[in-house]
Amino acid sequence: TACCFFSYYFKEPSFISYVIEGKELTKEEKQRLRKEKKQQKKGKEKKDASLPQVSVAETAAPASQLKAERRARQEAERTSKQSKKGDTGQPATTIVKRLPEHIQVDDPDVLKKLAKKLERQQIPRRLDYGYKVSLFSHLLQYSRKAPLTQQLSIPSAVIHPAIVRLGLQYSQGIVAGSNARSIALLHAFKQVISDYTTPSNEELSRDLVNKLKPYISFLNQCRPLSASMGNAIKYIKKEISNIPSQFKEDDAKKKLLNCIECFIEEKIVLAAKAIAKSSIEKINDGDVILVYGCSSLVNHILCEAFEKGRKFRVIVVDSRPRLEGREALRRLVQKGISCTYVLISAVSYILPEVSKVFLGAHALLANGYVMSRVGTSQIALVAKAFNVPVLVCCETYKFCERVQTDSFVSNELDDPDDLIVTRKGETQLKDWQQVPRLGLLNLVYDVTPPDFVDLVITDLGMIPCTSVPVVLRVKNVDLL
Amino acid sequence: MELQAVLMAAGGGSRMTDLTYNTPKPMLPVGNKPLMWYPLNLLERVGFEEVIVITTREVHKMMSTDPKTKLDIKMKLDVVCIQEDGDMGTADALRHIHQKVKTDILVVSCDLITDVALHEVVDLFRAHNATVAMLMSKAHEFTETVNVPQRDFVGVDQSGKRLLFMANEADLEDGLIVRRSIIRKHPRMHIKTGLVDAHLYCLKKAVVDFLAENKSISSIRGELVPFLVRKQFSKMTSGQKRMDDTETVDQKNDGLTNDDLFFPSRDEALLQLAQERSCWNDHRGDMSEAYHGGKLRCYVHIMDQGLCYRVNTLSAYIEANRMAPKFIEEPAVHPSAVISERFQMGSDSMIGAGCHVADKTSIKRSTIGISTTVKEKVKVTNSIIMHGVTIEEGCNIQGSVICSNAVIGRGADLKYCLVGNGQRIEPEGDTYSNTKKSILLEVSVTFGLV
Numbered sequence: 001t002a003c004c005f006f007s008y009y010f011k012e013p014s015f016i017s018y019v020i021e022g023k024e025l026t027k028e029e030k031q032r033l034r035k036e037k038k039q040q041k042k043g044k045e046k047k048d049a050s051l052p053q054v055s056v057a058e059t060a061a062p063a064s065q066l067k068a069e070r071r072a073r074q075e076a077e078r079t080s081k082q083s084k085k086g087d088t089g090q091p092a093t094t095i096v097k098r099l100p101e102h103i104q105v106d107d108p109d110v111l112k113k114l115a116k117k118l119e120r121q122q123i124p125r126r127l128d129y130g131y132k133v134s135l136f137s138h139l140l141q142y143s144r145k146a147p148l149t150q151q152l153s154i155p156s157a158v159i160h161p162a163i164v165r166l167g168l169q170y171s172q173g174i175v176a177g178s179n180a181r182s183i184a185l186l187h188a189f190k191q192v193i194s195d196y197t198t199p200s201n202e203e204l205s206r207d208l209v210n211k212l213k214p215y216i217s218f219l220n221q222c223r224p225l226s227a228s229m230g231n232a233i234k235y236i237k238k239e240i241s242n243i244p245s246q247f248k249e250d251d252a253k254k255k256l257l258n259c260i261e262c263f264i265e266e267k268i269v270l271a272a273k274a275i276a277k278s279s280i281e282k283i284n285d286g287d288v289i290l291v292y293g294c295s296s297l298v299n300h301i302l303c304e305a306f307e308k309g310r311k312f313r314v315i316v317v318d319s320r321p322r323l324e325g326r327e328a329l330r331r332l333v334q335k336g337i338s339c340t341y342v343l344i345s346a347v348s349y350i351l352p353e354v355s356k357v358f359l360g361a362h363a364l365l366a367n368g369y370v371m372s373r374v375g376t377s378q379i380a381l382v383a384k385a386f387n388v389p390v391l392v393c394c395e396t397y398k399f400c401e402r403v404q405t406d407s408f409v410s411n412e413l414d415d416p417d418d419l420i421v422t423r424k425g426e427t428q429l430k431d432w433q434q435v436p437r438l439g440l441l442n443l444v445y446d447v448t449p450p451d452f453v454d455l456v457i458t459d460l461g462m463i464p465c466t467s468v469p470v471v472l473r474v475k476n477v478d479l480l
Numbered sequence: 481m482e483l484q485a486v487l488m489a490a491g492g493g494s495r496m497t498d499l500t501y502n503t504p505k506p507m508l509p510v511g512n513k514p515l516m517w518y519p520l521n522l523l524e525r526v527g528f529e530e531v532i533v534i535t536t537r538e539v540h541k542m543m544s545t546d547p548k549t550k551l552d553i554k555m556k557l558d559v560v561c562i563q564e565d566g567d568m569g570t571a572d573a574l575r576h577i578h579q580k581v582k583t584d585i586l587v588v589s590c591d592l593i594t595d596v597a598l599h600e601v602v603d604l605f606r607a608h609n610a611t612v613a614m615l616m617s618k619a620h621e622f623t624e625t626v627n628v629p630q631r632d633f634v635g636v637d638q639s640g641k642r643l644l645f646m647a648n649e650a651d652l653e654d655g656l657i658v659r660r661s662i663i664r665k666h667p668r669m670h671i672k673t674g675l676v677d678a679h680l681y682c683l684k685k686a687v688v689d690f691l692a693e694n695k696s697i698s699s700i701r702g703e704l705v706p707f708l709v710r711k712q713f714s715k716m717t718s719g720q721k722r723m724d725d726t727e728t729v730d731q732k733n734d735g736l737t738n739d740d741l742f743f744p745s746r747d748e749a750l751l752q753l754a755q756e757r758s759c760w761n762d763h764r765g766d767m768s769e770a771y772h773g774g775k776l777r778c779y780v781h782i783m784d785q786g787l788c789y790r791v792n793t794l795s796a797y798i799e800a801n802r803m804a805p806k807f808i809e810e811p812a813v814h815p816s817a818v819i820s821e822r823f824q825m826g827s828d829s830m831i832g833a834g835c836h837v838a839d840k841t842s843i844k845r846s847t848i849g850i851s852t853t854v855k856e857k858v859k860v861t862n863s864i865i866m867h868g869v870t871i872e873e874g875c876n877i878q879g880s881v882i883c884s885n886a887v888i889g890r891g892a893d894l895k896y897c898l899v900g901n902g903q904r905i906e907p908e909g910d911t912y913s914n915t916k917k918s919i920l921l922e923v924s925v926t927f928g929l930v
Contacts, residue, residue: 155482180757186750293759330761
């Protein structure tokens with residue numbers, strides 16, 4: 001099976017004949033693959049035909065012998081590398097921060113490393129689509145018409161079906177919004193954990209984490225992970241590794257499922273309730289509140305305030321191509337709140353009427369910047385110019401340790417074909433790829449500096465934007 | 481495990497009895513491979529490792545013993561044999577294998593020849609958590625001689641993916657009646673008539689469980705799918721009065737409430753929470769949430785490019801043979817065939833294993849079966865010759881289908897004929913029409929209404 005895997009992967013994906021090998025490689029086979037590659041590099045010739053016989057012969061060797069061999073080889077390689085580097089190597093004390101791979105797409109070495117990692121995990125790689133604007137050529141850009149499932153086998157054997165379903169829903173936009181994505185992710189993880197059985201000679205605490213890694217890579221390929229999802233994954237991994245080894249499998253699984261439910265209950269549901277309670281104090285009768293796009297938290301706050309009897313009206317600002325404001329408008333009007341709907345180009349016209357701006361956040365960065373849907377910083381800027389208070393609502397689990405001061409370095413590029421619109425039967429941008437030097441840019445996120453944000457309402461209370469690092473520090477202390 | 485594949489190979493081929501009275505339909509040779517091979521090849525290419533095959537004992541015997549109908553399939557085939565009396569519908573067959581079904585299933589019919597990207601259908605099933613996802617294709621000219629009273633009306637929503645309405649003209653007495661609840665939820669509906677149903681369905685496991693309890697449903701295409709499509713728009717509780725029930729079409733199945741069909745997935749509450757927080761809706765313009773809050777959803781993928789044939793009539797069989805070389809990656813002339821040098825062969829022709837083709841023959845746009853002997857000076861154009869046939873010298877065969885083990889005598893001249901199994905055509909025979917040995921082939925072309 002190992003040789004089939006090699007030949008299948010390196011051909012181009014085409015629906016007619018090529019399929020990723022469905023069976024999962026066992027740990028022994030994976031080790032063997034790695035050994036093979038190293039030996040090939042050294043110039044030894046190993047014919048493919050001999051592989052199956054080799055694997056049959058070597059399964060007889062006990063695991064400890066293989067481990068000893070591996071350790072010896074690693075030592076030898078390490079010493080040879082050290083001698084090669086000599087004086088030119090960096091001193092061991094400096095910490096080199098590694099940039100994540102998904103924002104270094106124009107660097108071929110990083111791409112190679114990423115391809116190798118995906119190959120090891122048996123995840124197909126999604127290909128870039130279309131011409132990218134040069135300022136953003138370091139980011140990935142996918143087409144919705146080429147889903148990752150094209151390259152997977154049906155039925156998916158390597159990746160759990162719940163994760164495949166989730167990945168599809170992410171890439172098609174059926175599950176969108178920071179909270180929804182995290183909840184859906186945790187739901188899928190619950191199914192994975194329920195269906196998981198510990199293989200013999202393995203511990204649940206270590207093996208389950210290794211099982212989750214390819215799933216997370218797969219979801220990353222479908223749509224780059226959000227900060228909230230990243231924090232949820234960190235939490236889960238910590239909980240899994242903290243499972244004491246004497247726990248029986250059923251008890252361990254029950255405990256993990258319980259942890260997930262607690263996380264959702266505390267960090268998302270109860271946090272929303274707490275934030276709603278705090279923000280009702282800030283909403284007065286006769287207020288005109290401006291909201292942008294569709295933030296589940298802001299909608300929740302407004303609906304709660306309306307139920308508690310506050311009299312206010314809402315102006316929903318929307319922007320192309322996502323036009324998420326329509327969904328927010330529907331939810332608010334369904335409750336009975338009187339709403340006005342404008343596009344973002346009209347925001348400076350209606351701001352004189354507005355008394356407060358409520359914004360949702362995708363993540364809050366460690367230097368106090370707010371990362372949210374593209375257009376948010378524009379609204380905050382114009383509101384500042386008009387002296388209208390801007391309140392950002394965000395749960396603490398979305399706080400992120402990243403530092404960013406601009407929207408270029410780390411962002412997400414959505415499908416450029418979303419920008420194409422057909423009016424009266426004419427599609428002007430139908431052949432945009434043929435026009436030289438024309439790039440369609442569909443950004444998803446932008447960052448708002450803390451000078452424009454007056455207050456951040458979290459489940460810990462109402463804090464100024466600059467107190468975010470304090471919260472993060474406190475959170476880290478808690479985790480330790 | 482995500483999906484289990486089920487191949488329905490017990491059908492009788494009632495619309496092409498001339499071909500199937502001796503050879504069962506799943507074993508009819510198309511491009512020198514048995515008809516069953518095509519859907520099995522599709523499943524194998526996509527990555528399935530085992531298939532449950534529901535078939536008759538005769539076909540099972542032929543599969544395992546007859547070398548001419550050997551299937552080169554590497555998947556594990558779990559063959560379930562049922563009686564041949566023809567009373568068992570497709571849904572009855574599913575009920576029969578209910579115990580083997582452990583997850584959602586993908587049901588394929590044995591007469592489907594297609595190159596569809598199967599992930600399109602399955603992605604609809606996965607992404608929208610659909611109850612049923614099916615495949616349809618725009619009809620091409622030769623494949624369907626659709627008689628006008630048997631039209632299928634298929635209603636889809638604006639995106640072209642959600643299945644809103646499905647009815648066969650034979651069931652509609654007074655005209656096409658569309659429920660008000662459908663129009664209220666989906667004000668724009670596209671009704672299509674020229675579609676070929678590929679009989680490829682992804683069904684949730686709960687549907688199979690439902691079938692096991694409701695023994696009144698016997699056909700997937702005829703009863704189950706229209707029933708599920710209708711139930712999408714039924715009211716949730718049985719106690720509520722139905723104000724817009726003016727149609728008579730679905731009276732027989734209304735005894736079942738929608739509660740029976742509420743197929744909850746695992747951890748429904750969490751899924752509901754995620755959907756509430758998501759800012760996505762599948763429609764806009766009214767006040768309802770995504771999917772109008774309905775839990776039962778039916779989706780369809782309509783192919784407009786690519787090949788999709790259902791080989792259930794004679795003309796479809798002929799067209800499929802013509803298109804067969806596109807699916808098979810083997811060379812047109814089988815290496816074990818013995819062909820002489822002075823012979824002409826067109827590029828669309830196929831010659832099977834173990835054939836003997838003599839000098840001065842010309843074979844154009846035809847398929848020659850396994851172990852066939854073609855003697856000198858024979859001209860074969862636009863025809864299908866099945867296995868074990870002997871064609872003597874000087875014959876001229878045009879536009880015909882010669883079934884297995886037939887013998888065409890010397891100098892016979894056949895135009896547009898169908899020669900049955902094991903028949904003998906006299907030497908110097910002229911074009912036959914309407915005699916007991918051959919049947920005039922009707923290669924009629926009717927354009928389906930789109």
